Amino acid sequence: MLSIKRLTKRFDNFTALLDVSLEVNNGEFVCLLGPSGCGKTSLLRLAAGLDTPTEGELFLDGKKIEGVNKECGFVFQEYVLFPWRTAKGNIEFGPEIRGVQKDERERISQHYIDLVGLKGFENHYPHELSGGMKQRVGIARAYANNPKLLLMDEPFGALDAQTRNIMQGELLRIWEKEHISVLFVTHSVDEAVYLADRVIVMSAHPGTVKEIFEVKILRPRVRTGPEANAMRDLILKSLGTEIKKAAGLK
Amino acid sequence: MKRPELEKILGVGLLLVIWEITARSKILFFLGIIKMEALAFPPTIPSVAAAFYQDIMNGTMTLSIGYSIMHLLIGLVLAVLLGVPLGVLTGWSRRAEYIIDPVIQIMRPIPPLAWIPIAIMMLGLTHQAAGFIIFIGAFFPVLVNTYSGVRGIDPRLVEMAKTLGATDMQVLTKVVLPYSMPMMTAGIRISLGVGWMCVVAAEMFGVSTYGLGYKIPYYGNILMYNYVFAYMLTLGLIGYIMDTMFKRLESWKLRWRETI
Secondary structure, eight states: OEEEEEEEEEOSSOEEEEEEEEEEOTTOEEEEEOOTTSSHHHHHHHHTTSSOOSEEEEEETTEEOOSSOTTEEEEETTOOOOTTSOHHHHHTHHHHHTTOOHHHHHHHHHHHHHHHTOTTOTTOOGGGSOHHHHHHHHHHHHHHTOOSEEEEESTTTTSOHHHHHHHHHHHHHHHHHHOOEEEEEESOHHHHHHHOSEEEEEETTTBEEEEEEEOOOOSSOOTTSHHHHHHHHHHHHHHHHHHHHHHTOO | OOOHHHHHHHHHHHHHHHHHHHHHHTHHHHTTSSSOGGGOSSOOHHHHHHHHHHHHHTSHHHHHHHHHHHHHHHHHHHHHHHHHHHHHHHHHOHHHHHHHHHHHHHHTTSOGGGGHHHHHHHHOSSHHHHHHHHHHHHHHHHHHHHHHHHHTOOHHHHHHHHHTTOOHHHHIIIIIHHHHHHHHHHHHHHHHHHHHHTHHHHHTTOSOSOOHHHHHHHHHHTTOHHHHHHHHHHHHHHHHHHHHHHHHHHHHHTTTSSOO
């Protein structure tokens, strides 16, 4: 379980996050939604231990996060694959770093290659893969390291709409199998409603938690079903005022 | 161009024809550029070929090639052994850069030729002294390229490696070094070329009586210009072959790059 307690992050001339508290329960899928500048990415970076909070604390399974959090898997929008490693080499990076023996590494990478649907592409270098395929590698790499928490920063933001839908479905399928908590940043209300157990709407300048929505729609969810539409409406209303505020409109 | 091979042959052929005409017509003498007709400058192609054949047969050419490659290797290996770690250090640590950079910037413009007295003083007339001169020429491209490669690293790759559990040492060996490998390799390739160009400077002061760089001024001094040409062409040809071989190796080793 990730618990964030009264977190504030200030940079030189602005406050990215102000007094943010939230929890991600074990196995839960949580989406962070908000206008640009609401500190979503800052929050993920703090959870990954890549930045240090100005005030407040973060705990993962009761252990305070100090220094780089090596028990989380980070997935970036821009994939951030190691270009000199093949798909398989990327997936094996974490286990290799931790000194896992070669046979075991093979077994792990094979498992995740199958799971994310990369069979036949194991030995391709990143530049030989499409965006969707690259992100499959990114996700498999994060899972292969056996994290307690997955942090995803708009992972499908660079993909075209169709690939994006497919990848959302794939991610849910993997998440249901592996059941690791996910904290997922997105701009898209549709995406949040389709994926999340809970949607956290944030407001900007400074970034705070505005409202939390429980999405109790049964999976597999119908993207255009009445329940999804109703939920989308609710969230859009909450978000709408934020977006206007962020854009400087009344 | 569909058949660049044809154009290449054409270019070389044209050069040979112009050369031979210039030689046979003795035009440089008639124009007053060469004072003595007996100098036979430029030498004709057959006379250069004969010189080449002569020195291959008596072993002078082969030994000279061997010695020059040895001097090159001494300098190049030393340049890589010192340039890569120093480049990584200055690329990785700002403080190291601040300390080392001014020294490097002052040393860099000093041409390898200027180091000859120091090489003789420190190492005497030895192969190491020749290697040292080549090292001076080859060192800076390796250093500067390694530095740029390391400095240009995508910080997100480093962060990714860290969240995956990498220690600082592992970040260096598993991320920084492979990431900067293309730049480093490009630097070594430049060094190979520059180092080879330094062969004349490295051998002209007489560390041995063989060596392509020794033989060129030697034959020049006794006015045997067909030999000078034979050695110059050998120098050029071997440089070209080495560069081509290195390029092949590079594009195979670094096939993970997006643009080749």
